[in-house]
Amino acid sequence: MQLNGLILSLPKEIKLLIGAFIIVLSIGFYTGLLFVGETSSANPNGIEEQYLGNEDDEDAQVMRFKKSDKEMLTLVHNHILSMSIIFFLVGLLVSITRLGRKLKLFLIVEPFVSVILTFGGLYLLWAGMLWMKYVVMFSGILMTLTFTFSVLIILKQLLQKTSS
Structure with a gap:
């Protein structure tokens, strides 16, 4: 079965379903990023403070405490499971777009590596490996x-006319 470019020949109803799914998924994804920006200042020191607390900082405007074992395990567990499902579904959709093989493989595999590095990195940061805040950020x-690029490719190809 030829998958490369299959998205271009899907019926309008399926394209509409995929488009609606990708748009709603993106709203959820970017809302999560807004939450990250609000809670950790979206910088390495803010990430460290969010998980390790700032009780020792007398100048802190908002007092934060180190996350508990249960909080960290819940956060890592929930994010790895949910993000793996998100990227599995996005990867399936990317697999049926018309793209070069290497770019397609990168867009399909990279998010899973980043999920492990990001959320595993948060756990290791919380456990005391302070340099992991840079890995988490990157x-x-x-x-x-990768998510943004994948979504744009999927939406662009959904809007293209049926390929002959």
Whole structure:
């Protein structure tokens, strides 16, 4: 079965379903990023403070405490499971777009690496490996860029006329 470019020949109803799904999924994804920006200042030190607390910082405007074992395990568990499902579904859709093989493989595989680095990195940061805040920041940015690029490719190809 030829998958490359299959999205171009799907019936309008299926294209509409995929488009609606991708738009709603993107709203949820980017809302999560807004939450990250609000809670961690979207910088390495803000990430560290969010998970390790800031009780020692007398100048802190908002007091934060180190996350508990249960909070961290819940956060890592929930995010790895939900993000793996999100990227599995997006990867399936990317697999039926018309793209070069290497780019397609990168867009399909990279988000899973970033999910492990981001949320595994948060756990390791919380456990005391402070340099992981930079890995978390980089992998989170890469995951977001990959998601955005994948979504744009999917939407663009959904809007194209049926390929002959």
